[in-house]
Amino acid sequence: MATKKELLEKSQKAIGDYFSLSKYLFGDDAPVDINEIPKESPFYETARALSDEMELDWDNMSHEDSNRVMLNILSEYFYNIDVDEKYKPVLTISFQKIE
Numbered sequence: 001m002a003t004k005k006e007l008l009e010k011s012q013k014a015i016g017d018y019f020s021l022s023k024y025l026f027g028d029d030a031p032v033d034i035n036e037i038p039k040e041s042p043f044y045e046t047a048r049a050l051s052d053e054m055e056l057d058w059d060n061m062s063h064e065d066s067n068r069v070m071l072n073i074l075s076e077y078f079y080n081i082d083v084d085e086k087y088k089p090v091l092t093i094s095f096q097k098i099e
Helices: 004-026 044-053 063-079
Strands: none
Touching: 004 063, 044 063
16 A cells, blocks of 8 residues: 555656646647657657547547547546545645746
């Protein structure tokens, strides 16, 4: 059984991964379609696996199917944040002055 500290670390990593994915999918260099993610991207394998699970043709998927995969990958990363049924993740945001 994982300790509270281990659960916290796992949840913190999951939220960091979710933020990274969101930044990637909605950033200035975001792919228009999910199948444009380069193979060296840390999100490629998950996106490809979801596409296969959804029985979509990775190379020829429509923009609508791409959007479905994007929503599913965001959902998967989001639900990874809640790592244990005994504890609820709580996010606290603080600000650091930029110098």
